[in-house]
Amino acid sequence: MERMRRNRSAGRLAAVLAAGLMLAAPWAQAQNFETYYGNQPWRDRGEDVKTVNFCPGGGSVTVGTRRSSDGQEQVLVTRANDSGVTDNPGLNTWQQAYPIAGSKLSNAFGVIELTGGRGFAVTGAVTVGDGSFVYVLQIDCKGYPRWTTLLDNLDPSHRATGYDLIEGGTTVSSTAGNGQIVVVGEEIDRNGRSFGRIARLDPAGNVIWDQDYDGGSDWPNLRFRAVTENLAGTGGYTDLVVAGSAWSGTARGGLMFRTDGGGAPVCSSVLATGQDHRDFHGLAALLSPNYQGETVLVGAASTLGGGNAQVYMARYSRLTCAPKVQSVWQDRAQASFTAFDVVEARTLDGRDGALAVVGTIAGTQGFLLAANHRDLLRYGGLGPRRFGDKFRESLYAIDRKRDRFILAGDTYGDWQGVGDAQDVYFVQVDPGLNTGCADPWEPAAVPVDLPYKQPLPHPIRIPEFRRVDTPLLQASDWGYACALDPPEGCPGLINNGIVQLGVSSTGYLNIECPNIDLSSGRYGTRLVGLRYMPTNGEASAPGAPCEGWGVANADPAAPVSGRTSRCAGTSNVSVVSFTYTPSTATSVVNVGNTFRVTHQYTPIAATSYLYRVDVKIDNIGRTPVNDLRYTRGIDYDIPPNTFSEYITMAGASPFLLAWNNNGFNSLDPLAANSGTSGPMTDFGPGDLGSHMDFRFGVLPVGASRSFVTFYGAAPTQTAALNALSIVGAGLYSFGQTNWDGVGGAGNTNPNPGTFGATTGAPATFMYGFKTQ
Numbered sequence: 001m002e003r004m005r006r007n008r009s010a011g012r013l014a015a016v017l018a019a020g021l022m023l024a025a026p027w028a029q030a031q032n033f034e035t036y037y038g039n040q041p042w043r044d045r046g047e048d049v050k051t052v053n054f055c056p057g058g059g060s061v062t063v064g065t066r067r068s069s070d071g072q073e074q075v076l077v078t079r080a081n082d083s084g085v086t087d088n089p090g091l092n093t094w095q096q097a098y099p100i101a102g103s104k105l106s107n108a109f110g111v112i113e114l115t116g117g118r119g120f121a122v123t124g125a126v127t128v129g130d131g132s133f134v135y136v137l138q139i140d141c142k143g144y145p146r147w148t149t150l151l152d153n154l155d156p157s158h159r160a161t162g163y164d165l166i167e168g169g170t171t172v173s174s175t176a177g178n179g180q181i182v183v184v185g186e187e188i189d190r191n192g193r194s195f196g197r198i199a200r201l202d203p204a205g206n207v208i209w210d211q212d213y214d215g216g217s218d219w220p221n222l223r224f225r226a227v228t229e230n231l232a233g234t235g236g237y238t239d240l241v242v243a244g245s246a247w248s249g250t251a252r253g254g255l256m257f258r259t260d261g262g263g264a265p266v267c268s269s270v271l272a273t274g275q276d277h278r279d280f281h282g283l284a285a286l287l288s289p290n291y292q293g294e295t296v297l298v299g300a301a302s303t304l305g306g307g308n309a310q311v312y313m314a315r316y317s318r319l320t321c322a323p324k325v326q327s328v329w330q331d332r333a334q335a336s337f338t339a340f341d342v343v344e345a346r347t348l349d350g351r352d353g354a355l356a357v358v359g360t361i362a363g364t365q366g367f368l369l370a371a372n373h374r375d376l377l378r379y380g381g382l383g384p385r386r387f388g389d390k391f392r393e394s395l396y397a398i399d400r401k402r403d404r405f406i407l408a409g410d411t412y413g414d415w416q417g418v419g420d421a422q423d424v425y426f427v428q429v430d431p432g433l434n435t436g437c438a439d440p441w442e443p444a445a446v447p448v449d450l451p452y453k454q455p456l457p458h459p460i461r462i463p464e465f466r467r468v469d470t471p472l473l474q475a476s477d478w479g480y481a482c483a484l485d486p487p488e489g490c491p492g493l494i495n496n497g498i499v500q501l502g503v504s505s506t507g508y509l510n511i512e513c514p515n516i517d518l519s520s521g522r523y524g525t526r527l528v529g530l531r532y533m534p535t536n537g538e539a540s541a542p543g544a545p546c547e548g549w550g551v552a553n554a555d556p557a558a559p560v561s562g563r564t565s566r567c568a569g570t571s572n573v574s575v576v577s578f579t580y581t582p583s584t585a586t587s588v589v590n591v592g593n594t595f596r597v598t599h600q601y602t603p604i605a606a607t608s609y610l611y612r613v614d615v616k617i618d619n620i621g622r623t624p625v626n627d628l629r630y631t632r633g634i635d636y637d638i639p640p641n642t643f644s645e646y647i648t649m650a651g652a653s654p655f656l657l658a659w660n661n662n663g664f665n666s667l668d669p670l671a672a673n674s675g676t677s678g679p680m681t682d683f684g685p686g687d688l689g690s691h692m693d694f695r696f697g698v699l700p701v702g703a704s705r706s707f708v709t710f711y712g713a714a715p716t717q718t719a720a721l722n723a724l725s726i727v728g729a730g731l732y733s734f735g736q737t738n739w740d741g742v743g744g745a746g747n748t749n750p751n752p753g754t755f756g757a758t759t760g761a762p763a764t765f766m767y768g769f770k771t772q
Contacts, residue, residue, distance in 0.1 A: 034482035040420035049408035055141035057092030063111035115177030123162030179203030231293035282341035293318030327376035366395025380664030436485035440569035502528030507587035507599035521639025532713035535745035562591035610712035635663025636735030649678035663689015690733035717760025729768030
């Protein structure tokens with residue numbers, strides 16, 4: 001998908017068209033895009049983003065600050081629908097600005113949606129008199145102010161800022177909020193000393209308690225940047241956990257601070273070496289079964305004197321402030337990059353899911369990466385992504401929206417070509433972390449183990465607060481930086497009446513199809529990879545869509561490889577052509593200057609349970625390929641009990657080099673593999689897949705190697721075996737569900753059992769390799 005640079009009228013046309021799509025069909029949330037929001041001549045900056053779950057119309061809300069040429073600053077709130085459209089009241093979307101208390105200097109850093117359809121709460125800083133103050137503004141679902149509370153400082157000349165806020169009681173259930181608002185930030189005195197700040201407000205905006213936190217002589221400066229609610233010793237989600245920084249002298253340490261629900265300190269830890277800066281900017285309370293009650297913090301580590309920053313992450317024990325695991329991520333090109341926010345994605349697979357981390361690379365591009373809970377290193381096959389067109393885009397915030405993620409920051413590029421120097425930048429990505437304009441990125445992650453210190457900040461009560469009025473100002477304008485992906489029509493969606501495939505332009509399975517029904521079973525999706533049409537069961541697209549292929553010359557004297565999938569991205573593969581009909585698709589790509597690879601998908605007259613996939617690899621290079629390799633892999637996610645399946649890998653072929661049941665392995669044939677090696681029968685249950693590496697020997701210059709593979713699904717195991725026999729596929733893998741057979745194929749709360757493994761019902765999904 002090409003980047004889009006629009007003039008003002010073109011941006012308006014895009015809004016009208018997208019609005020029409022939204023009114024016509026309820027599927028827009030299944031698309032990906034990048035947009036910008038903000039008026040010229042204001043310089044607009046995005047700081048936080050949240051999914052809208054309770055206000056009518058859904059979508060997202062983004063908050064930040066706009067600055068005029070004469071130095072005025074106003075809070076900017078943008079509500080968009082699931083296609084990124086704003087400025088349309090009929091779709092419950094709008095952009096509005098708020099000069100807090102009528103001040104000429106007010107900014108915003110945090111936003112939340114309040115439960116019960118009560119609207120949103122925003123925090124930041126407002127300048128009044130000689131000082132600046134933390135405020136909390138509540139607005140309704142249409143953006144109209146309800147109340148504004150200013151929190152007093154220890155001294156009116158101090159400078160205070162609110163950076164993050166939550167609604168109490170929402171950690172476990174998105175409908176269990178108690179209406180109370182907790183806000184965190186900092187207060188800086190006239191000597192430059194910084195105190196951490198936490199306050200709790202009731203649903204009407206009255207302060208329940210408000211405290212500064214003094215780090216004492218060892219850590220005289222504290223900075224609170226983010227807050228969540230997590231398990232307390234009583235077992236309830238009432239403790240507050242704060243991410244930030246603490247420092248004494250010149251070096252800063254990453255701070256994790258825990259209080260009880262009333263703000264009384266419980267514990268804290270500072271991760272510091274004294275030789276560098278370490279800061280935490282974001283955090284997430286973990287709810288995955290294996291990590292429930294723990295907390296992950298993300299930020300950056302950088303050398304003193306302004307050296308390159310590296311992403312720094314730490315996972316903390318439940319009920320304590322003790323770090324359990326730490327990691328550092330390094331950019332291979334030595335660029336400086338920082339993580340600002342993290343969200344847990346528990347339903348990304350059948351295990352613990354992933355941690356989605358967002359941030360900025362050298363102030364020029366935003367990034368998104370997925371990390372494991374266990375070691376805070378790279379998650380499965382999901383490849384990190386870069387966003388932006390090197391117009392100095394940045395990303396600071398992330399939230400989960402059903403089966404995808406939304407990101408927010410700012411762009412310094414003049415996308416409209418009208419002299420608008422800075423806008424809010426908003427991105428919505430698919431389950432593979434993609435938009436049509438995202439770039440693959442390959443940072444390296446390593447474990448670290450820093451010692452920690454355990455200071456205990458002292459609270460100082462601040463009893464006063466003020467109620468003020470906040471006017472509302474209209475603010476509007478937006479456009480697409482990267483257009484909706486995919487366009488209407490689902491290019492590459494093919495079927496033979498029984499088996500439906502979503503074929504991408506580079507030949508892997510799994511494409512977006514926003515106008516299709518959700519697949520059946522748990523965790524339905526509108527992505528299409530390998531779908532059995534009689535039950536609408538999808539086997540490849542739920543969670544991390546990791547089906548794909550790779551090709552390589554494994555000769556150590558001249559190694560070259562390329563691979564492509566929706567979850568790990570495409571490397572060294574470029575599209576030559578892509579053609580399709582309602583029942584066929586053909587992808588032709590080049591892999592560097594060495595290979596041309598063709599994947600042709602066609603129905604089979606002899607059986608409707610299989611699609612034929614003809615693969616042809618041409619040597620278009622100038623030297624022979626002495627060791628031709630091909631890899632095909634799929635992460636099976638078999639409904640109705642998606643993310644829990646039994647795997648069978650059986651048969652033989654003289655070309656098979658290795659096979660295993662890890663669907664998250666790299667599809668680069670030169671990469672190392674993990675998982676249990678085949679053959680196997682009804683292995684599982686678990687979140688498993690099929691990964692096969694083939695070796696074809698020498699491929700001379702100008703020569704080609706062709707072979708035939710299959711993808712398909714059948715109603716029973718017997719029917720699947722018969723179909724494979726008909727086409728001569730003597731090597732194959734099965735994916736069958738962990739299910740007791742009760743409730744039908746569409747069961748969204750299935751019980752586990754062996755019925756699916758023994759019978760193959762409600763569908764057996766398969767990959768085959770022709771050996772006859």
